[in-house]
Amino acid sequence: MSTVPILETRGLGRRFGALDAVSDVSFSVNQGEILGVIGPNGAGKSTFINLVTGHIKPTSGQVLIDGKDMTGQAPWDIARAGVARTFQIVKPFNGMTVRQNIAVGIMYESHGTNRLSVALEQAEAILEEVGLGGSGDRMPGELSTADIRRLEFAKALATKPRLLLLDEVMAGLRPTEIEPSLELIRTLKARGTTVIVVEHVMKAIVAVSDRVLVLAQGKVLMQGGAHEVLADPRVIEVYLGHRYAKRQKGNA
Amino acid sequence: MDTFLQVTAYGLLQGGLLALVAVGFSLVWGIMNIVNLSHGAFVILGAYIAWEVQGWFGLDPFLGMFVSAIVLFCVGYVIQRYLINLIVNGPVFITLLLTFGINMALIQGMNLVFTADFRSIQTSYGSNSFEIGNIRIPLVRLLAFLLAIVITFALVAFVKRTRTGISIMATGMDRGAARLMGIRARHVYALTFAISAALAGMAGTMIATIETFDPSKAGKFTLMAFVVAVLGGLGNMYGALVGGLLIGLVEAWAGQYLSGTWVNGIAFLVLILVLIFRPNGLVGKAFYAARVEI
Amino acid sequence: MTTMNKGIQGLKGKGSQRTMLEGALVLIVIALALVIRTKLPGGELRAVSTIFMFIALSQAWNIIGGFTGYASFGQVVFFGMGGYFTAVVMLKFHFSFWLALPLAGVFAAVFAALIGQPLLKLKGHYFAIATLGVAEGMREVVINLPDLTGGGAGISVPIAGTFAKTQYLGDAGFYLLFLGLALFAVGIGTLVSRNKFGYGLRAIHQNEDAAAAVGINTVRSKVMAYSLSAFITGVVGASYVFQQVTIFPERLFDVEITVLMIMMVVIGGSGTVVGPLLGAIGLQFISEYLREHFTNVHTFILAAIIILAVILIPQGAVNYFREGRRTKDYSLLANIRRYRL
């Protein structure tokens, strides 16, 4: 295992007009780690993912992947460097079957096959893995909310990522539907894949994260172990509001 | 200097005419995301109606244009309500084909009914002009120019101040939400299209008074409306006016200071440059970004 | 030409039974077309050649408009540029047609790559109008360069005399040429529909961000698709010019040619190979038939057919049947209900 972190950001920031959506975010993730990212609505979580994956160009700071400066690179270059992501608002390829959705990612992975027939075969394993086995011939439009989140997950996995950024893949899922996802994340970790989980569902974060990063108003509020972070009054305050923080104190 | 001022003034007036043609087209595109390829045919139809009205009743075109507007309002309402509404949720470019089909039918219809004759509405004041300094201002062109401005401001007032106008705007921004608020989208869409057609009818009347027209001109007006709407930008009611004036000026200057045959080429060059550097048009908002697609 | 190589990559190793069946079908069609050639008189050959021409054109448009989802409303510009390139090099530089033909395609493809860089950043109707602007603008350029292009007076390809390097092909010859182009275009379309490149284009069509996120270089793919599409269109334009002998800017940059391509693709079923093929055959045949038999009202009837087709099956014939097969519901009324407001 190398000592160079798989992803590191240095003072990463993005301005939209007068608004600092994200500013001065510095952190790093090592290979095999699971990092949870939390923060209230509008904390800049999605912007942060977009900055890392090249969908939005940063106005300041750097993004390093495997120690290599990839700041401002195009999304496909980041993807081919082994970084995959899901979208908070799901973006399936609607005109294709579920299996074809996966095959695209397989073919465009940097060491992937160029042959469609092979890719379609390989897609089956990924579908099984995320729990979409048997749905390969269906169209994304026919899937349930839970399945469409799984598809989003599967599309990211198809590119055989070493680093996976999950943008609220569990939002809107029932507790029973969340468990398989968590299991999958753990499996990925066991395989050596690094995962950054951006979530609203606190329970999920606690369950899988080795470390948690808290964003508030575009800045890093704190980072540390899951339980440690969640117990921090500052986090409770920004995340759940003053009143909840007070109540927590009162209860304690 | 006089030449420059003369050319500029003439270009501005020509631009007003273009704005008049484009304002309805821009409205439909902005609100419903429909590019109406039959807009030019509406303009010509409006011209023929005003021409007939003048022939039958001797009605001055500045009154006849209201007859044109009313007839086209009805035509527009029916076309949107009973044809275009049927495929609004289809693939994006399907409306292009439908309106192209409508355009074909309208043009051929006018060819048969009016035997493709060249027409023009004659008035006693038709080509009169007056001088300011050394610059000649043609009367009817000036009136058409003023009409373009009045219509633009009236449209803004309508959309901002009236209940119907607000419901049109709301439907344009978010059809789902508008529906939840009790707005009947089918009716509002038809109404929007009807208003656009009525404006085309008025523009057609002005065209008929200033120039000659025949059914084969329809395509040209659609194209110009297209260019003007994009230049000005969508989602802004002043867009057509700005775009029209810009094209008018560019064409006038290009005609004067370059070879006259480059006029159209320069206009398209400006269009492409504006699109590349200001994809939302000169005064357009990022309407599509704000719009909720369902 | 790089675009071509990329497009062909996915061909290797599709040795399934399906391919053999399709191969057999193609051979039958070719054989049939060749037999027909000997049976038809010249004028009919010319009419069928026009159908072949539109098959090739609609396949070309389908690559950028159908697969990639960028409605090139100025596609005719490549037709015109390929055509004028051919006329100019044949007349002024005495090229043989067979040399001018591929070069015209390359010329159109390079032009597409150049304008594609800025234009393909635009979306939806904006892309459509920008390409339309390019087409209209290029027509003006051609008109304004009379020394090179003959300007508004038109230009004639040499078909007789010492400068005529290639003998005029005649109706039967052009039939073969356009048949070849149609097969070539359908072949390219089939390839693209089944290979990595084509899947990348479809992904771009559905969602560009998501496509980029799985590693698709969207900029390069779009430009390549545009160039490939332009190559085919340019080659067709070149052949059209040789067939017509004398050409004029109004016709070579006629927006109606673009509209026809789009109509054929959309009514047939965009993003499929069979769709544009059927659309081109159907629409061209119908319009030709109507023109011949209803001299005065043919446009009226054609307009009515288009309006009906668009309203009844807005997703295109092929997609309608595919959906019908999946959902077991072929009801047109249900189809209308799906797309109406």
Added chain:
Amino acid sequence: MKKTPRTSAAIIAASCLAVFGINAIPAASAADVVTITLGASVPLTGSLAKEGLLTKEGYQFCQEKVNALSTATIGGKQKKIDIVYQDDTSKPDVAAQNLSKFNDKGIKLILSSYGSANVNAQAAVVELNKQTMVDSGGADDAIFNKGYTRTFNVMSPASEYATSMVKAISEMAKPKPVTMAFLSADDGFSKTVTLGGMKAATALGFTVIGPQYFPNATSDVSAALNKIKADKPDVILGSVHFVEGVAMIKQAKELGITPKSFAQTVAPPILDFATTLGPLAENVLGSSQWSSVVKGQEKYFGKASNYASEFLARFGHEATYHNAEASAACLAMVLAIEKTKSADADKIKTALSALDVQSFFGRIKFDSTGQNTFKPMVVIQIQKGKIITVWPRAIAQAKMIWPYVK
């Protein structure tokens, strides 16, 4: 709100039904009649629909007259003419394809389309198919310098259009104007016209200004007008089509440009010119292929004046030169058929080469390239809303009004 649209929908529906007329199909020929079929592909839709319709009327009129009056026989049977029409939608490739389709059906004798681009494309196909065509709608010299031998044009060549007016002004305008500005559309035909006119003007001692070009079919020629305004030309000569012609007169008025006279090709002899411009059209000069005072007569149409009056009675509008051109082309074809007593394209080609007839259209005779260089153009002037022939002097109906005062 809801009732109005339904009513107007009904009106539209009704008007749609009304225009769906069915074409009358010519009656089948009797046993003792031999029918010779001519093919005519004309623009009935598209940008040239108007001219196409006029051309079709001219052909129709010719067919009716000839069939009613002809006593000529072929092989002892009475000869009848039938004309098959196709719409070429104003597109050259379709115009050409239509001729090939005629050829498939054995129709070897062709009456041309309208517009130089269309006829140009047709001429190439006629050559390949060994058909024979008489041209009534494409006057551009470019059609006839390619060495084709099977296309014959009844019209005076393009170079004559402006030249005739320059000559007329030089001969008749008193006081003789000095400066002449040339404004022109930028299509091939108009440019040929302009260059011919400028050459003639220079030769006749006029000071030539221009040419200033504007895009074909534009309705805004103000740029070209502004550029010559400072030169205050005595004559503004426009090589125009209808739309640009009308725009030129209107915009000159708007811009305060007042030459002693306007002279325009093509536009003024079109009936709509005087009706759309009203008083502004007064005294504008125009060049025309034909007018109702042209000299010459033959058995079918008689004199030009007979042609004019009978045409008016038949079609309800005055005959334009487009109508006359078409009738003349058809007439030339008919005369060649009667001379050879056959429908053989080669024989008729030879007969056309030798044809020399004085007709209502003037002299019809073709030079070695197939052009009718033997017929002068006439110059007309709009006087009191009427199209009046003022040149050549021998057939003038009235004196040229000069200068243009207003």
